[in-house]
Amino acid sequence: MSRASDRAYGTIREMIMSGEFAPGDALGEEALAERCGVSRTPVRDALRRLEADMLITRTGTQRSFVADWSLDDIADVFELRAMLEGYAAQRAAERMDDDTLKALRACNAELRKAVSTSPPNVDLFLERNREFHALILESAASRKLVALLASVIEQPVVWRTAHHYGEEELRRSCSEHDEVLAAFARRDGDWAEAIMSSHIRRAFHAYADAHRGLTAIDKSGRMRMA
Amino acid sequence: MSRASDRAYGTIREMIMSGEFAPGDALGEEALAERCGVSRTPVRDALRRLEADMLITRTGTQRSFVADWSLDDIADVFELRAMLEGYAAQRAAERMDDDTLKALRACNAELRKAVSTSPPNVDLFLERNREFHALILESAASRKLVALLASVIEQPVVWRTAHHYGEEELRRSCSEHDEVLAAFARRDGDWAEAIMSSHIRRAFHAYADAHRGLTAIDKSGRMRMA
DNA sequence: GGGTTCCATATTGTATACAATTCGAGTCGG
């Protein structure tokens, strides 16, 4: 898309992701426009996209605020992701061709490489991991599924805390990917669905455990994301 | 939201739904603005929303076209809807309170009333049916699920063809709703999920059968929506 | 003190003008 609108989107998104804006903070169009060096018009576009991403919420009068997520909300998103990615894996298994399978194997090999160093290269891991899941999603061949998962997959919270994964968790992820590949090789949709769903669920609990250790949860059940 | 932007959204949506614009038609902002009696600014807002609804698609250079749906695409959407509504029903069953259950029973009673006349009052049926499913979705208490289902639930194709349901299908829908309610009354999440999922799947096949009888499918596998 | 009304201010909605880009027809050369 266009330059200014994209820059606004990226800039605001980054500010939210990095925690520069805390959940609940008000986001005025004028202020954002100045901060991004563009006019309000592309900012409004960006805000619409960010709303779709659920990174911001809007009041009845269209005022924007940084979304805040309760632990329940986060669990919720992971649950949906587990379901949708499981479904994607099932469809992918039924449609898998040998070329894609080879590509997935290569991708997971690189994942292993990222983990084998010490300390592990987490950024590379995340990039390859994203690629792995993207390949599967593509193989699922469902336009709507792509749209749904896109809105669920890149959540701010998850993104920021992936760095807290331990080496053991990273390694286990690779093993689970292997099992997904085995299911693909046998075109076993149910197996692929089950293992993928469980893969995502484990990721959530790893996240929740790590996060519980790092941040306090106040009496209302909300946790600080910053 | 604001008046002009809403009017643009509603007007364009209606034009697509009614078939005034055929799938594949180009939608210029200027032309739409004039047709809606507003300027391009609110039209651009509306187009963004319609894109999220997947009622229109956009090229790499942001030109807009009325989306066209293959039979596979439609099957796809129903499959996702079956999964998501099944999940919603499961969560709803686990959280169901007596007041909501009573409201659902009343709602289904009205559904029956809409069917009992001859000819059946299809508009009333659709309205109450929407209410029934909305109540369940609300009880599921998942913000993200609401967002996902919203983008899947009101598809143009489905909406327009619901009128083709036969009296027998309408009656069966009520019975299936009864079974969902029975599952709710027992707080049996798995049962609720299974019956709801099957409810949606049956709706799809009823739609597909009715539609196959009414419209031709050309050699590319695409079907006319108008 | 608690609540209400009112108004200045801030914020969002819309229209319009203009810049940047894209599309496609027509042309030229092979």
Added chain:
DNA sequence: CCGACTCGAATTGTATACAATATGGAACCC
């Protein structure tokens, strides 16, 4: 006849000005 190129027309992107509306606090009444 086909393909690459060019340029005018059409379309989208952005900035800005102004209108409409919401917000928050001060003044006010009970």
